[in-house]
Amino acid sequence: MEQGSTPAVRIEGLWKQFGEQVAVAGVDLELPAGQFIGLVGPNGAGKTTTLSMVTGLLRPDSGRVEIGGHDVWSDPVAVKSRIGVLPEGLRLFERLSGRELLSYTGRLRGLPGDEVDRRATQLLDVLDLAVAQNKLVVDYSTGMRKKIGLAAALLHNPEVLFLDEPFEGVDPVSAQTIRGVLERYTASGATVVFSSHVMELVESLCSWVAVMAAGRIRAQGALAEVRGDAASLQAAFLELVGAQRTASGDSLDWLGGDAR
């Protein structure tokens, strides 16, 4: 990161546990602005819990988060006007059409009506939703839901966009469309932070990555730095956390043809 520049997101000592289960165990991260950032880790690593706390959806047990220099919990209005969020298990207003959902979101964000209409038309067009714009969201497919959720998250032109598993359940054509929109957005200086357990995807999209396992950050930095001499991010990741994940399935001696 350039010296003196404010990071897009600064996380210090973030901690969350659910009963005995420690989900996030003291995360410190500085995410540089203007980059495509991947938060990667296996199932249960703590990615969703971290992103929920960073975006003000879940209160941490301890630690702090700043976005563009504003504290998420003491200055929530300043933070929420600067961020867009596509959360896991996205909940949408099902009885609105895609177009109505965007109009409603835009008005909630305080944008003037004609500006909301202009932006909504462009987003619906770019995300291939123009034909379905008057269909109720309840009748949208999984991929269409992700796309309308993304449009709603982008409508107010946030500085930082957080996406939890944005490509899950999305077909390759829609994934390419989403990717194009996000690349254009980061090229203009905005920051995208997205979580995924698909290393190949992160490797192909991100310029900066944070690797998470068992609630902790195992590595963070520019993609090439984190990958090091490994052949791929996947290989680097297995080296970083592999020691704990050695079960190869040898114990499943009943599974397969010979055992029948």
Ligand SMILES: Nc1ncnc2c1ncn2[C@@H]1O[C@H](COP(=O)(O)OP(=O)(O)OP(=O)(O)O)[C@@H](O)[C@H]1O
């Ligand atoms: N509300 C909750 N109550 C109890 N345990 C929880 C809760 N939310 C998360 N956990 C636990 O915290 C840990 C981290 O979960 P989290 O969903 O953050 O992981 P993740 O990295 O997003 O995983 P995935 O890639 O599977 O979505 C898991 O062990 C999970 O079971």
